[in-house]
Amino acid sequence: MTGSWTLEHPWFLLLLVALAAVAWLHSRQGSAAVAFSSLGAFDRVQPTVRVRLRKLPDWLRVAAVAVLIVAMARPQMVDTEVLSGEGIDIMIALDMSGSMNAIDMSQDDIANLQANGQEPQNRFEAARAILKDFIRKRKSDRVGLVVFGGEAFLRFPPTLDYVRLLNALDTLVLDDGRRTQDQPDSCKNNCTINGSGTAIGDALNRAFLRLEKAKSKSRMIILITDGKQEGGSLEASTVPKYIASLPQKERVRIFTFQVGSGRETRLPAYDPLRGKPMTDRHGRRLYQRPDRPFPTDPELLRQVASLTGGSFYDSYDAEKFSKDFQDLERTTFQVKVRTHRRELFFGWLLAGLALLGMEQLLRRTWLRAFPV
Structure with a gap:
């Protein structure tokens, strides 16, 4: 107050x-x-x-x-006094595939940041920062987290303990793509989850199962991904189609964010022999174009949102992602003010x-x- x-x-x-x-x-x-x-x-x-x-x-x-x-x-x-709304149950499905290492900035913008002693945020870091700000603004909304790459698993069940949830976000380690010869399926940087796929369907399923029996009047899934469905046991459209078949009061809305555009995409450069990040003579990290474009499927994400009564956001860079998330908060989370x-x-x-x-x-x- x-x-x-x-x-x-x-x-x-x-x-x-x-x-x-x-x-x-x-x-x-x-x-x-x-x-x-x-x-x-x-x-x-x-x-x-x-x-x-x-x-x-x-x-x-x-x-x-x-x-x-x-x-x-x-x-x-x-x-x-700012009053929270009715109390929404929210599951966040966060993509941790290898392509989330990408940076959606031009080389000039990267150089300007580095000239000021800063390094650019990759897609995952930008998403995590925005999610942390989103969680800090919650009052009576239960928030949970599912992470996915080649598979999907529940990282944190829906909770009002925002401090522990924020700590869980901080401990996530993105797969940087480096492997050892004797363990080709194990990431070298002790990543949280193998980033060799994008199991969107499995992530939606795990998130929905956590919300299915929730007693709150409003339930929603926030899906953040930069790619198309790759790997996993369920197709991305399976859960949305099932939700669409449910009575209105039992449905769960899915809001989808397509992060990254592919127009100005770069990846951190690694020494192919030593596997260490490459830097210039000033100690600044080097970035390079990916060998091939990362596959995306915005039409699928648009369909997922449409089937469930949610919204699709084409967040082509970090700045647009931040604005889109603010739009989601403004239109979906009705904040009541008592004077x-x-x-x-x-x-x-x-x-x-x-x-x-x-x-x-x-x-x-x-x-x-x-x-x-």
């Missing part, structure tokens, strides 16, 4: 300008005087505290009027009246002025 201070009738504050002008004119006016033949004797007289404070009632009156003017402007404290206004009028009114009372008390007692 956040709070802010506001005025219902701010134009009343214009009276403060008039008050300041009146106070200034009043201070310029001289006081009544008594004629003396000589003032020499008064030079040796030190003014008392009462004399020094003789104008205090005037300034108390000015302060009181100023406070009452603010009271008339109706000050209010506005407390804004509560607290009136501060009476506090200011009482303060102004207290200052007026103090002014009158001083004028009639300790700082009473006698006529001359």
Whole structure:
């Protein structure tokens, strides 16, 4: 909950300008005087505290009027509370195939980043960063994670424990494609999952099975991939077609993101003999065009989304992916805002009246002025 201070009738504050002008004119006016033949004797007289404070009632009156003017402007404290929606069950199916190592940037853009001491994000890193930001914004939505490459497995069941889910995302290691001769099926960088395929159908199946018995009114799968169906035991269209056959209240919407375009695609360069990343003489990583384009199937992803009542996003680079994900949040996750206004009028009114009372008390007692 956040709070802010506001005025219902701010134009009343214009009276403060008039008050300041009146106070200034009043201070310029001289006081009544008594004629003396000589003032020499008064030079040796030190003014008392009462004399020094003789104008205090005037300034108390000015302060009181100023406070009452603010009271008339109706000050209010506005407390804004952002409420999450009804609580959505969400499964994220994240592609961890080898092609997610690709970088969708021109060589000039890469060079500009490296000149500033930065390295470009690959598709997987960009997706992970956006997903982490998405998860941090959730309040009462249960979120789970399925990862897939040549196969698919559940990484984290739907949960409200966003901290542990974020930690699970951080521990994911993408297959960089390097292999040893004695273990050609095992990735050299201790990857989370073998990236030699894109088992979209298996990933959707695992995600759907986790949502099938969920009790929330709204359930959805967010599929993020850069390729077409390759490997796995189920076709990518199997689960969407099954969902489409279900009664409306039992359906699960699938939102699909096709990341990467193939137009400006590069991969990190590795030394073929030592298997280490190649760098230039300044220590900056080198990137090269892939030997062949990565196969994609946007029509399949569009069909998957259409069958289930979701949406398809063609996120051709990291910037477009970020904007598409923001669009998903804006259109799908209805955020309710509750505003509560607290009136501060009476506090200011009482303060102004207290200052007026103090002014009158001083004028009639300790700082009473006698006529001359």
